Amino acid sequence: MTLPKVIVLATGKGGAGKSALSRSLAAHWLATKQSPAIVDADPQMSIARLHDPDGAMGKVTVVTDPEAESVSTSIAELAERHTPVIVDTAGFRNQTTIMAAIAADLVLIPLKPSAEDVAEAIAMYDLVGELNQTPERKGRPIVALMVMTMTTPNAVIVRHIRNELEKGGYPIVDAEISQRVIYPELSIRGLAPSIVDPDSAASRDIARLATEITKKVSTHGRVKAA
Ligand SMILES: Nc1ncnc2c1ncn2[C@@H]1O[C@H](COP(=O)(O)OP(=O)(O)OP(=O)(O)O)[C@@H](O)[C@H]1O
Numbered sequence: 001m002t003l004p005k006v007i008v009l010a011t012g013k014g015g016a017g018k019s020a021l022s023r024s025l026a027a028h029w030l031a032t033k034q035s036p037a038i039v040d041a042d043p044q045m046s047i048a049r050l051h052d053p054d055g056a057m058g059k060v061t062v063v064t065d066p067e068a069e070s071v072s073t074s075i076a077e078l079a080e081r082h083t084p085v086i087v088d089t090a091g092f093r094n095q096t097t098i099m100a101a102i103a104a105d106l107v108l109i110p111l112k113p114s115a116e117d118v119a120e121a122i123a124m125y126d127l128v129g130e131l132n133q134t135p136e137r138k139g140r141p142i143v144a145l146m147v148m149t150m151t152t153p154n155a156v157i158v159r160h161i162r163n164e165l166e167k168g169g170y171p172i173v174d175a176e177i178s179q180r181v182i183y184p185e186l187s188i189r190g191l192a193p194s195i196v197d198p199d200s201a202a203s204r205d206i207a208r209l210a211t212e213i214t215k216k217v218s219t220h221g222r223v224k225a226a
Pocket residue numbers: 013014015016017018019020021042046089090091092149150151177178179180181183184185187
C-alpha cells in the first residue's frame with residue numbers, strides 16, 4: 001500500500017484541527033520510519049513557529065510558504081525527497097489553499113462537531129469537486145475525505161453529524177480524532193502524540209486515520225473520487 005504523496009489539510013473554518021492533525025500525522029509517519037515533511041502554508045505559521053529542529057520531531061523538514069504563487073513549487077521540491085508532504089493551510093479561504101489543493105493527492109478536511117464546521121467542510125469538498133473539473137486535474141482527480149476531530153465518546157451530536165454527512169453522500173472516514181488534552185499540551189513544544197507517547201489513545205486514533213486514508217487513496221482509482 002503506497003502512502004499518498006501530497007496531503008493537504010484544509011477547511012475554511014478556523015480551529016477545526018488542521019495544524020494539530022498535520023503535526024500528528026507527520027509524527028506518526030516519522031515514528032513509522034517514513035520521511036514526512038510539512039509545508040506550513042498558513043500565514044500565521046502555527047507549525048513553523050513551534051517547530052524545534054533539535055527536538056524529537058526535528059527530522060521532519062518544515063518549509064514555510066503561504067504564497068499562492070509559489071506554494072506548488074515548494075510542495076513539488078519537498079516531494080522529491082519526502083513522502084508524504086503534508087500541507088497545513090490557513091483557517092480561512094484563500095488562493096494559497098486552492099493552489100495547494102490542485103497539487104494534492106488527498107485533501108483531508110477536518111471538522112469539529114459543530115454546524116459551522118460542517119458547512120465549511122462541505123464548501124471545501126465542493127471546491128475540490130470543482131478543481132477536479134479543471135484541465136490540471138481532469139482524469140487525475142484529487143481525493144477528498146472528511147474527518148471528525150475533537151469528538152467526545154457517545155456524543156449524540158457526533159453521531160448525528162456523521163449520519164447527515166453520510167446520507168448526503170459525503171466521504172467521511174470511520175476514524176475519529178477524540179478530544180484529548182495531549183494535543184494542546186504537546187503542541188506548545190511543536191510535538192505530537194505518536195512521537196512522545198506511541199501507546200497513547202491519541203496515537204492509536206492517529207494511526208487508525210493514517211491507515212484508513214492510505215487505503216482510501218491507494219484504492220481510489222477503483223472507487224468513487226471527489
Ligand atoms: N483532538 C484534539 N483534542 C483536543 N484539542 C485539540 C485537538 N485537536 C486540536 N486541538 C486544539 O484545538 C485548537 C485548534 O486546533 P488547531 O490549531 O489544530 O486548528 P486549526 O484548524 O489549525 O486552526 P487555525 O484555523 O487557526 O489554523 C488548538 O489549541 C489545538 O491544540
